[in-house]
Every structure is written in C-alpha cells, then in structure tokens.
Amino acid sequence: MQRRHFLSLAPAALGASWLGAAPLLAHAAPPPKIIRLDYAYYSPPSLVLRKFGWLEEDLKAQGTEVKWVLSQGSNRALEYLNSDSIDFGSTAGLAALLARANGNPVKAIYVYSRPEWTALAVGKESSVKSLTELKGKKIAATKGSDPYLFLLRALHEHGLRKNDVEIVHLQHADGRTALEQGRVAAWAGLDPHLAASELEAGSRLIYRNVNFNTYGFLNVSDSFAARYPDQVKRVIAAYERARTWIIAHPDETVALLSEESKLSAQVARLQLKRNDFSHPQIGREHIEALRAAAPILLDEDLVKAGTDLPRTINALIDPSYAQGVVKA
Numbered sequence: 001m002q003r004r005h006f007l008s009l010a011p012a013a014l015g016a017s018w019l020g021a022a023p024l025l026a027h028a029a030p031p032p033k034i035i036r037l038d039y040a041y042y043s044p045p046s047l048v049l050r051k052f053g054w055l056e057e058d059l060k061a062q063g064t065e066v067k068w069v070l071s072q073g074s075n076r077a078l079e080y081l082n083s084d085s086i087d088f089g090s091t092a093g094l095a096a097l098l099a100r101a102n103g104n105p106v107k108a109i110y111v112y113s114r115p116e117w118t119a120l121a122v123g124k125e126s127s128v129k130s131l132t133e134l135k136g137k138k139i140a141a142t143k144g145s146d147p148y149l150f151l152l153r154a155l156h157e158h159g160l161r162k163n164d165v166e167i168v169h170l171q172h173a174d175g176r177t178a179l180e181q182g183r184v185a186a187w188a189g190l191d192p193h194l195a196a197s198e199l200e201a202g203s204r205l206i207y208r209n210v211n212f213n214t215y216g217f218l219n220v221s222d223s224f225a226a227r228y229p230d231q232v233k234r235v236i237a238a239y240e241r242a243r244t245w246i247i248a249h250p251d252e253t254v255a256l257l258s259e260e261s262k263l264s265a266q267v268a269r270l271q272l273k274r275n276d277f278s279h280p281q282i283g284r285e286h287i288e289a290l291r292a293a294a295p296i297l298l299d300e301d302l303v304k305a306g307t308d309l310p311r312t313i314n315a316l317i318d319p320s321y322a323q324g325v326v327k328a
Contacts, residue, residue, distance in 0.1 A: 092146030124202030
C-alpha cells in the first residue's frame with residue numbers, strides 16, 4: 001500500500017515542468033547530417049513513413065540523411081536509444097518509463113497509437129482457461145517490453161507474482177514459436193505475431209485487458225531533443241502525415257503492413273483493428289495511465305527501491321514538441 005500511496009501525491013505537479021516549456025528554436029544547432037529512426041511491425045505509422053519517404057523529402061533541402069533501423073520490440077528500441085544507435089525509437093509507454101527509471105535518458109514526445117497489442121495466449125490444444133491455472137508453468141515473454149509488464153500486472157490481478165510462474169525470456173517471434181511447439185504453457189504475445197498465432201495456429205487468448213496495454217510512444221534521446229528541437233518537430237510532423245494517411249487509407253495500410261511483416265492480409269487487418277490512431281498528442285492522459293501502471297515496477301523490483309516514479313514520469317512525458325504540430 002505504501003508503494004502505491006506516493007504515486008497519488010501532488011498530481012498537479014506531475015505536468016508542471018513542461019507547462020510553457022516549449023523548445024527554444026532560436027538556439028538550435030545547425031541541422032544534423034543524419035537522423036536515425038527505428039521502424040517496427042508494431043508501429044504502422046513508422047512503416048508508412050519509411051515506405052513513402054516523406055521525412056527524407058522534408059529533410060533533403062537541409063542536407064540531412066535519414067537512416068532506418070528495425071526494432072523487434074520495445075526492449076530493442078530502448079537499447080538502441082541508450083547506445084546512441086538511433087535518435088528516435090518506438091516503444092510501449094510503460095517500457096519507456098522502466099527504461100527512464102533505470103537511467104536511459106529518453107523523452108516520450110508523441111503517441112503513434114493506442115493499441116490493444118498484447119494479451120495472454122495458450123496453444124490450440126491447451127486445456128487452460130484461466131491465468132490462475134498457469135501457476136508453476138512456463139510462460140514466454142520479452143523482458144522489458146509491454147507484454148512482459150502486462151504479464152506481471154495480470155499475475156498480480158490474479159493474486160500471483162512472477163516467482164509463481166517460470167518466465168521464459170524470448171523475443172516476440174520466438175515466443176510465438178515456443179507456444180506453438182508446446183515448449184511453454186502460455187505466451188504474453190505482441191501483434192502482429194499474436195494476431196498471426198491466433199489466425200494461423202489457432203492459439204487462444206485467455207486473458208485480455210486493454211487498460212494493461214500502455215500507449216505506443218515515439219521517444220527521442222534527451223541529447224538529440226536538446227540539440228535539435230526543430231528536427232524533433234519535423235519528425236513529429238512526418239508521423240502526423242503517416243497517421244492521417246492510415247486513417248484515410250485503411251485497406252492500403254493493411255496491404256503495406258502485410259507486405260512489410262510478411263504476414264497475411266487477415267493478420268494485418270486484425271492488428272490494425274486493435275489500434276486507435278485518433279489521439280496522438282501526448283500529455284495528461286498518458287501521465288495518468290503511467291501513474292496507474294507504475295507500482296508494478298516497484299512491486300516486482302524492476303527499479304531500485306526509493307525510485308521517485310512521479311518525477312520520472314514527469315521527466316519522460318514531454319508534450320511541448322508536438323504542440324502546434326499535432327492537430328487532432
């Protein structure tokens with residue numbers, strides 16, 4: 001109870017540091033020679049943006065090259081940001097908070113989707129019908145990702161902790177394979193792999209909770225944001241173009257996602273059905289969602305005891321870059 005109590009303190013202060021803190025473009029450095037972004041099958045806007053080259057078009061006149069790096073999960077995107085391999089990375093919100101709390105200097109600047117991209121699945125032949133039946137059994141999950149944190153929150157809701165099951169740490173695609181081969185009893189999956197396993201292998205979802213799916217955040221390294229605030233706004237503007245294109249072209253988006261992920265159109269359509277692209281401005285709503293989710297990080301010792309999570313959330317969420325760019 002004590003761990004949860006501090007998260008409710010001084011809610012008005014959570015957003016205080018960014019109120020009126022718009023980037024000071026007048027002091028921006030000359031444009032960078034290269035901007036490095038990730039693209040991910042769980043982030044349809046990144047696939048659209050990479051496909052059409054709109055960011056490359058926008059930055060060409062200033063002499064900036066664009067480099068794309070594939071992320072297989074939030075954990076990979078955050079590793080790339082922390083190692084200065086990319087400047088912008090696509091992650092789940094709670095995964096970004098975990099990384100920031102553990103010293104990864106990133107800012108969340110934009111919401112690329114509100115997804116229900118994770119759930120707990122069992123194999124087609126499994127007799128398991130509820131999460132409590134998994135006590136003592138193997139569950140696949142990708143450590144540091146939204147499915148992993150979703151699993152921990154789901155266990156807690158059912159009176160269990162991570163030590164009550166055996167978590168097998170596998171990347172998302174490998175987790176699917178392990179489930180379908182019967183090497184694990186369940187899998188905390190991520191779309192599009194989860195949708196593919198449902199439709200192609202008959203896997204069943206035994207636990208869903210859209211509120212335990214945290215938002216899709218576009219993150220930028222603190223150092224890049226401080227040095228190139230105008231470029232951050234340009235990237236957000238490009239993402240906005242991709243987002244509005246997706247809303248206007250659902251069938252073309254299905255075809256593009258299917259082509260990029262090498263999965264069927266049916267799988268791509270199910271994945272897109274579980275995404276809401278209508279609220280891209282990051283801010284109060286996302287602060288509140290992270291405040292609700294944050295206790296799991298302390299309860300399962302994923303961050304150091306005494307970590308000031310309200311302060312960390314405030315440092316992570318920065319809506320100033322999207323203000324004036326996002327119209328929705």
